[in-house]
Amino acid sequence: AAPALGLRLGDPAVDAPKGAAVVTTMDAIHRAFPQAPAPAEVVVTGQDLAGPKVTAAVGALRTRAASGGAIHAPVTETVLGGGRALLVGVPLAGNGTNSASDSALVTLRDTILPDTLGKVPGVSYAVTGDTAGLYDDIHELHSNLPEVLGFVAVLAFVLLLAAFRSVTVPLVSIVLNLLSVGAAYGLVTLIFQDGRLQGPLDYTAFGGIIYWVPLMMFVFLFGISMDYHVFILSRIRELWERGSAPKDAIVGGIASSAGVVTSAALIMVAVFSIFATLPLIDLKILGIGTAAAVLIDATIVRGILVPAALALLGDRAWGRRARHTLS
Incomplete structure (x- = not known):
């Protein structure tokens, strides 16, 4: 039972044997089209999402991303529902599933977003994405x-x-x-x-x-x-x-x-x-x-x-x- 004290919960990128046909195909796709881990997706709702205050807050996010650390460039914006929502893509440090990504996600939620979008009145936000989904599942299970x-x-x-x-x-x-x-x-x-x-x-x-x-x-x-x-x-x-x-x-x-x-x-x-x-x-x-x-x-x-x-x-x-x- 002693090794269980170091048990870590997670989720593999691919839940299949290394030699399986689907894994071989995915490896070939990744070699031909390399890509970074999926970014955190910040869903922003509220009023005047195209206004100067929200634009300035997203600009502050880009500035934080340019300096490196928990988040990095490029920070992207996508308008949803005819302007009723805004989807901000924020790449995180790490590979998307390791402790570095989890730490970056916590920093984004607890520090970076409250200092940027959190200061815009009438606006609310929530963070989703692959990293956030896995992190929340494990956190919910632990709690x-x-x-x-x-x-x-x-x-x-x-x-x-x-x-x-x-x-x-x-x-x-x-x-x-x-x-x-x-x-x-x-x-x-x-x-x-x-x-x-x-x-x-x-x-x-x-x-x-x-x-x-x-x-x-x-x-x-x-x-x-x-x-x-x-x-x-x-x-x-x-x-x-x-x-x-x-x-x-x-x-x-x-x-x-x-x-x-x-x-x-x-x-x-x-x-x-x-x-x-x-x-x-x-x-x-x-x-x-x-x-x-x-x-x-x-x-x-x-x-x-x-x-x-x-x-x-x-x-x-x-x-x-x-x-x-x-x-």
Whole structure:
């Protein structure tokens, strides 16, 4: 899980293998018609867009662009809707998807535009374009991630609390599930972000992980792992409520459910591993990460950490024992 601390979200310019026909064609087009990354598009609305104040503000933008830094020339103007809107193209530093472009976009939004168009009364503006769209998608995902994680964790806690009438079991279950997800994140960071196994898996690393994949993996893996986790815990609790000692209940519960859990895990690992053969890098990441997480979860977590944690907790894991016991 440690490499996941350096996980970076992004989006590749082309989500296809390097030797694919479409990539070869695009490379040929770029060689014949080289071009810079798409500029940021500033959409300006309001009154008197052809007036001297707006013209002076756009001129100030051109002056800032000529001096270099976050933005550069040429700054272009396009009148839209018969003068109801103005589209100002502002080239950004960087290649359009790297940190330099993100920093330039933030500077444009927070500093340059407020100092130019922002000082014109009756005018409003918004920044769009390829760089802004990707940046906003990732920012929106980051801002909503704590809510998603919290919702899933709280829902799992409430359901496990209702099912097993124990506070300890839900807490242990959530922590161990997060370990499985963290291990999957670390593995995909090593393989896909750092560029390991590019040859065998037939992909080209771009220095990050496609921004929507980690959240999808988390929700998917949490649901899958919780499914057979509840199955295992149910078997253990049944034996414990019938009077078995905690360690005997753990051994019996694991033994009686191991075949079903292992078979289910192997099937899921096999199915998800097929994704690694598909051409799109996002499907490769999703397949490798999910297959690895299920394998780790079904072996190290469910086979070692769950019984170890329950054995250390003993009767404290389950609360009060029901009255019916084995005679």
